[in-house]
Amino acid sequence: MAYILGIKINEIYIYPLGGISKFNMDLNISIKKELLILINGPLFQHIAYIFLLVLMPTKKELINTYHYSILMFNLLPIYPLDGGKLVKLILNKIISYKSSLKLIIYLSYLVTGLLLLTNKKNISLFIMISLLLILITKEKNKIEYIYNKYLLERYLNNYNFKSNKIINNINNLYRDKIHLIHTNNKYISEKEYLEKIYKNY
DSSP states (O other), rough: TTTTTOOOEEEEEEEEEEEEEEEETTTTTTTHHHHHHHHHHHHHHHHHHHHHHHOOOGGGGEEEEEEEEHHHHTTTSTSSSSHHHHHHHHHHHHSSSHHHHHHHHHHHHHHHHHHHHHHHSSSHHHHHHHHHHHHHHHHHHHHHHHHHHHHHHHHHOOOOOOOEEESSGGOOOOOEEEEEETTTTTTEEHHHHHHHHHTTT
């Protein structure tokens, strides 16, 4: 799907129980396009699941266990799992981009905390949750970097978003919108505002 939408694929990692694709994708790509790419991960897993059932019908119970365990785990609202990415895209539609970055991190910590509290001495689950906490913390520490990259993309590229929004602060930019910034009792375009920030770099 990424290839069809013209997104450059940097790397594909194949693991025994799944894989990860790394894209050279703008943070300002349309929410609709990112959603299409995202949902194709679980969709392909389901296609692979059906394929394995046809190939190995005697292993149906084992295949079911692996498939649904991985699918349900991957769809948990924890970033950077697919479920967390999906929630972040929903948040992108209703709150500013930077706020969505922060909120998905808080939600991820909350869900992993609940998993830890309900874990009944399952060592494997404890290890997975611990690894997720490390990943979430790494994402938390990158929020400012990611937002600055998001702003720089908007400064360097001409995105043809159809929606407009008036904001009071550069930290309140939304995905898929062009902004007018109300500052010092006047309105200034987003591009002009960003030019003031980046012209000295």
